[in-house]
Every structure is written in structure tokens, then in C-alpha cells.
């Protein structure tokens with residue numbers, strides 16, 4: 449693919465991030481094929497394919513005329529299905545989508561990974577990162593099938609990049625949402641109980657920024673396989689980050705100063721490789737706790 453994509457396949461297109469991604473492609477006048485288990489109607493895509501991203505026949509049909517893929521289809525939490533279904537469903541879909549894309553000669557794909565790959569968000573107990581700000585090299589401490597599916601997806605992406613000579617970017621997203629919905633609810637919860645955000649390191653990203661990160665990953669002049677953390681530069685809570693870390697992650701080595709609400713995430717790779725910086729910042733109305 450040289451320059452802009454001719455047509456993009458978006459899997460999981462009916463989901464929150466899928467819709468934001470279709471909207472972004474529409475604004476850039478890039479034709480999109482939407483793939484999802486169900487067609488809710490009204491998706492802003494000129495082709496809609498219904499079926500599973502884990503079914504090679506469905507994916508082959510969806511890949512017609514496509515030269516780039518944004519793979520978002522997944523069960524996005526371990527609590528949304530049986531453990532074996534979450535793990536096997538997510539990893540099968542990623543394997544099939546990337547394998548079929550590679551076999552079709554498609555050179556560029558982006559997949560949705562998650563900060564859940566670190567292991568903290570879905571563990572029953574509070575785990576602590578070895579160090580902060582966390583980066584792509586942080587040791588993983590997985591105890592749940594969803595996070596494990598994302599680790600496997602990242603490994604699949606690396607393998608497919610080598611196997612097919614593709615460029616594949618795995619984006620590690622934090623909690624996503626828009627200002628009017630999930631983020632407001634989460635900000636309210638974490639304001640009342642900052643410990644509740646400790647498993648997610650109080651991070652977030654506006655869904656529109658998440659879609660833009662996927663677009664940059666699809667269009668930047670890069671090659672090979674990349675894993676990239678993309679979060680907003682600040683946390684979703686008023687309490688200063690260093691105070692939060694002292695209270696809730698006292699054993700984590702602090703490697704850099706994190707003034708104010710700075711997110712305890714190293715965004716250097718996102719900046720260098722994608723030129724990404726979040727544009728939509730959640731304004732807090734709550735007082736420091």
C-alpha cells in the first residue's frame with residue numbers, strides 16, 4: 449500500500465471503537481467494509497459483511513478489494529463469556545483475519561490490543577507494575593483469559609508480519625469512551641474511590657483518539673511489527689499521580705517524575721512511531737480526593 453488505503457476492512461465495526469473508526473474513514477473519504485457478527489443497520493460503510501472474524505470464508509469475502517485492515521472484533525472483557533470462549537474466540541479471530549489478509553497480499557494491518565495485556569486490570573487482586581511509567585517492555589503478569597488473548601494476539605501479529613512480510617501494529621488501548629458516556633461514569637467512580645482505578649493506572653483514551661491512533665498506525669511510513677501503548681497523557685482522576693502511586697502501587701519503581709495528573713505511561717513509542725498525541729482530554733469536575 450503506497451499512500452492512503454484504497455479500501456479498509458474494519459472488523460468489530462458495530463462496536464464502540466468500530467463505529468468511531470468508520471466515522472473517521474468516512475471523514476477521510478476512504479471506502480470501508482464493515483464486518484461484525486450482527487449488522488445493527490446504519491453503519492457508515494458502503495459494504496457490510498455479517499459473520500465471524502474467526503471464519504476464514506467470511507473474512508475472505510470481506511477482504512474483497514481491501515488493501516488495509518483494522519481488526520477490532522473481540523469479546524472485550526473476560527467477564528463477557530466463558531474463559532475458553534473469550535480466549536479461543538479472540539485469538540482465533542485475530543489469527544484468521546491476519547492470515548487471510550496476508551494470503552491476500554494485504555500489506556498493512558492494525559489490531560486492537562489492550563492495557564489488559566499487563567495483567568493488572570482483570571486480576572482478582574491488586575497487582576503492581578514493576579516500574580512506572582509503564583512502557584511496552586514492562587513484564588506481563590497475566591491471570592485472566594482476556595489479557596492472555598491480547599498477549600497471544602500480539603504474538604500472532606508479530607508472526608504474521610514475518611510470515612507474510614506485512615506491517616502489523618498492535619495498539620494497547622486503555623479504557624475507551626466518549627465524554628458523555630463511559631468516561632464520565634468511570635471518572636465519577638474513580639473520584640469516589642481512587643483505588644478502583646489502580647488496576648488501570650487511572651488511564652483512559654477518548655474513542656475518537658483511539659480511532660485516530662488506528663488511522664495513524666495504518667498510514668504512517670513504517671514497516672514490520674510494532675506494539676504501541678496509546679493513552680491520554682493525563683489520568684481520569686484529580687488526585688496527583690505520584691500520590692496515587694505511593695498509596696496504591698508503593699512497590700513499583702518510579703523511574704520518572706509524573707507531575708500533576710500525568711498518566712503513568714511512557715508515550716514515547718506512540719509519539720516516535722505514530723506521531724500520536726491525544727486531542728480529546730476529559731475535563732474533571734471533581735475536586736481532588
Ligand SMILES: NC(=O)c1ccc[n+]([C@@H]2O[C@H](COP(=O)([O-])OP(=O)(O)OC[C@H]3O[C@@H](n4cnc5c(N)ncnc54)[C@H](O)[C@@H]3O)[C@@H](O)[C@H]2O)c1
Nearest residue numbers: 460462463464465485500501521522524560562621623624
Ligand atoms: N472498550 C475498551 O475500553 C477497550 C479497551 C482496550 C481494548 N479494547 C479493544 O478494542 C476493540 C474494540 O472494542 P470495543 O470497545 O469497540 O468493543 P465492543 O464490544 O463495543 O465491540 C466489539 C464488536 O466486535 C464484534 N465481534 C466480537 N467478536 C466478533 C467476531 N468473532 N467476529 C465479528 N465480530 C465480532 C461485536 O459484535 C462488537 O460489535 C476490542 O478488540 C477490544 O478488546 C477495548
